[in-house]
Amino acid sequence: MNSRRLEELLGIEHPIVQGPFGGGLSSVALAAAVAEAGGFGSYGAHIMDPERIAELVADLKAATVRPFAVNLWIPQPGERDVPGDLARHVARLQPYYDEFGVSAPGADEILGQDFGVQAEALLAAEPPAMSFVMGVPPEWVVAEARRRGIVTIGTATTVEEAVAIEAAGLDAVVASGSDAGGHRGAFLRPVTESLVGTFALVPQVADAVSIPVIAAGGIADGRGVAAALTLGADGVQIGTGFLATAESGASAAHKAALHGPEAHITVLTRLFSGRHARAIPNRFVREMAAFEDEVPPYPVQNALMLPIRRAGRPDYVNLWSGQAAALTRPRSAKDYVEALVAETEKALGGRA
Template identity: 40%
Template structure:
């Protein structure tokens, strides 16, 4: 498939089709990455929820199965300062649910954590030398970023505004992911935490393409070939797709998440900070409806989810995050390989 109208991402990343399988922490498996790679796309392994040992094991598995380029994705957040009083206020908000569900309110609160990119993670990059390294929530500090670039990896990061895209280009990104508000999972915003700055992909993408010289990858609300064609028409050089891959057998999703993905309406997703402390799009469930999707007392990322863990153990559907983008109704049950090939072939046919 070499007749795409824009081949900059294909040339830059060494892939066959301009599709990036989104790195979805918890849901992405090595099997998904390998299958996306073998279909000619860029398979992406999320590292944020893995220990260093788990990341090494995952990359070993992928490297043994595929010689194609891979992407490893990291978070770049600053861990918050301890705030025992704030944590207590948040747990007090949840106390009625503890009582209702029979969870032990007085037990120590479990730790909810996501590791930011650091020296240990950088050493894994240096050891495995993935062809692509992507970041969420900005970029790591310059010393770490220089070490990543020294491996030969191409660097990507998500931007949710034109201002973020310009900043990323100025700080060394080889390509930028334009993250529309339709996208599932955590918002990549990093220059501001104001949700009023977040716009839809159709408005964001052409403005971002005009503002930077590096290739732009479209993400958010793309679930079929029509979305890919629209993204190219607006100036994208590739697309990143997440929610559609949650319908594949290679996805690691809970029974509740599986059920919600197949039965929720497109209007039943919302941005919420309840589960991690940072805005992320997911399918609306009981705790989001009753507390409100955005709660002022939710502790800073990534800590707010700890107090929800005992409730999730009692009622997974009602108290666990069900990440999804707004295009979930376009999802179909097929394998990662078949999905990737179908998306590419159908989009290319429409682009001719």
């Protein structure tokens, strides 16, 4: 029997969070549709500059009066340094640039956004909630969010990361199992030492912290939601399932791949961004497999891949996906939330 403390914290009806999608795959329509259906919508803003972040929060507030979260990535040490051997990394991708008739980005185009400036803009825009991945936000961000009444949500891939997030004063924690789609958010140990599956992670995190726990990774239907609640989670965060809905920003080819013959095959790869992320393997992943350990770290590899991504060829773009992709199907976000609620009640057999 779960309490309704997550619903109360977030001001929602159902303990179902639509996970944020960075890299342009979130949409205002998706976050708003989930919020309007009684779930919790999110928007991944890590590539946005401060002006875009302010506009985004205004757009979300115009689209729904219900609560939602905007998500940022915590920067890693050295992330804003241009590598000395950039030319070598460009040369590795040159055959692809040539094939698609595009140019490599210049050294001045490869750095990501400045987190401090993004966080200031987001705090000033006062979204109902801010969520974070890849680390613990600095103290000033947590304090200012609290002062402004903004709920804060961290993301943990291990028990020790969940404990660190609670100790930093965040209001809730996403326990993100290695089944999940998109980037791994490990920040205390290397990703390869932080690959705990959702089923093992959730009950251990629930035992270790007293803030609400949101289970993420491999949950795509009501059976998964019921299992997560049974394991001690207060709610779930679903990514891939919502990526498959009509309102998501994923391309038609990406959505088709989520239901395609290879949807049950996913790999963790650094090849698209320089940071481990789970994707459906395609031709690019297979051709470049030998360079998994050699590509430069995020955000450099991510920037080097942008011209190739913009060419939009499914064989060469990142088809991010979690391990439960084959359980998803195309439909509206509203229909999906309603189905999740009905299936969960059925799976719990009146225990909800």
